[in-house]
Amino acid sequence: MIELYTWPEAARLLLTLLIALAVLLQTAAMVLSFQRHESGPGHWGENCLELLVLMQILACSALHGQIHHNYFNSLLAPTGYGLLRILCFAAIVLMAAVVMLLKRKPWPLLVVLTAALTLPMLETACGNAFAYLYVAALLVYPARSIHIGRLRYREIRTSLSALSIKNTIDSLHTGVFFSEPDGFILLLNAQMHRLMQAISGGMRRNGNRFYESLLAGDLEPGCRRVEFQGQIVYLLPDQTAWMFTRTELRIKSKKYIQLTATDITRRWIMTAELQRQEAELKSKGEELSRSIASLHTLSQERETQKAKMRAHDVLGQRLTLLLRTIRSEQALDYELLRSLAQGLLDDLRTDQTAPSPQDELEGLRQTFGSIGVDIEVQGRLPQDRIKGRLFADVIQESVTNAVRHGFATKIWVRIDCSAGAYHLQITNNGYPPTRPIVEGGGISGMRKLVEPCGGALAVTVRPSFAVSVHLPGGADHV
Incomplete structure (x- = not known):
């Protein structure tokens, strides 16, 4: 270290500032190291290593202070603090080995090599060149302190504390x-x-x-x-x-x-609302079922009233003819009486026969139209009365089910004839079934009507609910 006595005053002043900076930066790095939230043997080893590095820098600072004191007092004395430097180095070597073992990282070797540059044995071996090794160590310490400080600060920012x-x-x-x-x-x-x-x-x-x-x-x-x-x-x-x-x-x-x-407040409110809507739909479904039943009853009453009016007209007509014959004071024509009696029964039987399937379909459209259900029919029923009646019955059952169970407001009926067979398809805009379909009286009843005639009935639910019927043998429509 005698070489330092020959350096200019400005160089020695810069060296003093460098030592002060090294002490300040290492102190900050040590404080940040101790402020980390995580704990464990590895972290405590790193904290102790930073403390020992600070002690090593302070030993170098004391050595530099001794040189300054001797220079200003015109003394040329051998450098001291040799034992302190050796003890600090030994402690650094031991703690660095512990940290390397616990953390499995080689970076503590750098501080060991840096501390070795300040050993008294190296001063004896290197002579005047030792001053430059000493300055090199003082340059490494601040750079290392800055690096360690940044690492510790990042750990503090990213680690989790109990708070x-x-x-x-x-x-x-x-x-x-x-x-x-x-x-x-x-x-x-x-x-x-x-x-x-x-x-x-x-x-x-x-x-x-x-x-x-x-x-x-x-x-x-x-x-x-x-x-x-x-x-x-x-x-x-x-x-x-x-x-x-x-x-x-x-x-x-x-x-x-x-x-x-x-x-789960939101789920609870939504579930309660769904239950309320389900109960309301069930109530409306029951009300709609009663309305449909009332419509069928009304239709039957209309047919009964029509039959009564027909009977009244036929009987009135025959009685009028009979009374006119009696009042004319002419001799009674027994052949005329016989024809009136026989014609009466024929006329009553003719009127009591059921309306045509096409008339029933039109009546069905008018009946459901009165409650806001639109039935759109494309095509006409088969001319064959049996097949026409079958199609009319299937349409009536399908429409009733669509309105009762699916709350449909629009129903499409398509009838056509191709490849020697009649085809019927019924779709609606109602709600599709939420569960697999179990055939009950409605679908089973339609199937029993279709299959004896050699036909087939199919029910699909995707993309919308549809009933399809195919009957063999057909070429004409009404």
């Missing part, structure tokens, strides 16, 4: 707490604390007892316990709904209990 975990859990809208198997609560967030006060009237210190009170229904006034989708739900006075779930956790072979309270 940050607590703040994060408190920010959750979901209530949660963690407890020991005996019920001792380890961590409780703010939402669960509020729920405890609302449900049980106060803070519970034992998680098991709080959960038992939930199961027992021991609730504050205004709270209700209901079942929702196989889970227990608690309705609070503020109109919110909460579902509690208890889970066992195992962390490092140790058992913990987690109780979670999930806010």
